[in-house]
Amino acid sequence: MGDVRAISNHGWLRRPISRLAASYIRLVYRSGDWRTINGEVPAWFWDRGKPFLTAFWHGRLLMMPRCWRQGVPNRVLVSEHGEGPLITDIIGHFGLGAVRGSTTEGGATAVRAMVKAIKRGACGTITPDGPHGPPMRAAEGIITVARMSGVPILPISFSAVNCVRLKGWDRLIVPRLFTRGVVIWGRPIHVRRRASQDEVRTARDALEFQLHAITAQADRICGQPVPVAPEPLPEIWDRPFGQDVPIAQDTLMAQEAPLAQEE
Secondary structure, three states: OHHHHHHHOOHHHHHHHHHHHHHHHHHHHHHOEEEEEOOHHHHHHHHHOOOOEEEOOHHHOOOHHHHOOOOOOEEEEEOOOOOHHHHHHHHHOOOOEEEEOOOOOOHHHHHHHHHHHHHOOOEEEEOOOOOOOOOOOOOOHHHHHHHHHOOOEEEEEEEEOOEEEOOOOOOOEEEOOOOEEEEEEOOOEOOOOOOOHHHHHHHHHHHHHHHHHHHHHHHHHOOOOOOOOOOOOOHHHHOOOOOOOOOOHHHHHOOOOOHHHOO
C-alpha cells in the first residue's frame, strides 16, 4: 500500500502507470475469452437511458471498467486517499468519471455529489466494502445513495481461470493474459425513498448476499476456490440457493458450464 500511495501522490509517475494499467486491462480482455451472464439486466437500463448504481467487491474491481458499455456516463466513488488518485486516472482512460470521497468518512459530501450526478443522468458505481473494508461486507452508504436518488442497485462480479490474488486487505484478483473469465450481473435491488431503517438493513443484506452469490458462482465456473473471501461468510451462506434468499434462482444457476474444463 505504501508503494501505491507513493505512486498516487506523484503525478509524473502516476500518469504513465495508469496508462499502462489501463492497457493491461484492455489486453487481458482482448486476449482472453470472456463470458457474460445476465448481461441483459444492465442492457435493459442502458438501452432506455435509465441510470442505476453498480456495486462490486473492492477485490473484483480490476476488470470492471472493461465491463461497462462505452459511452454510458458513469461516476465512480473513489477514495481521496491511498490508491484513490491512481484509480481515478485508470478509470479515466475508459471514459469513466470519479466522485472523490467516501460514504463513511465525511460521507455526506460524497453522497450528495453522487446523487447529484445520478439525477443529471449518469450511472454511479460504489464498492460497498471500500475503501478500507472490512472485506466483502457491505456498508449502508450505497443504500443511502440508492434511496436518495431513486435508482436501483445492480450487483456485478467476475472471476478468471488464470489469475493472481494479491495479499492486500481486499485480496485483489488480477487476471493473466489469455485467460478465460466470466462476468456475472445480479438482479436489481430497489430501495424506497422513504425506506425505514429496517428496510435499509434488508436492502443491505440483499446486496451483500447477491454479491457473495454471484462472486461464488463466478469462482465456481472458473475453477477457483469457493468462495475466495478474506473473512468468514455469514451464516446465510449455508442456506441452499433459493431458500429464503433475496435473489432470483435463474441468476444463481444459469450457464454454469465450467470454463476451467474447456479446451
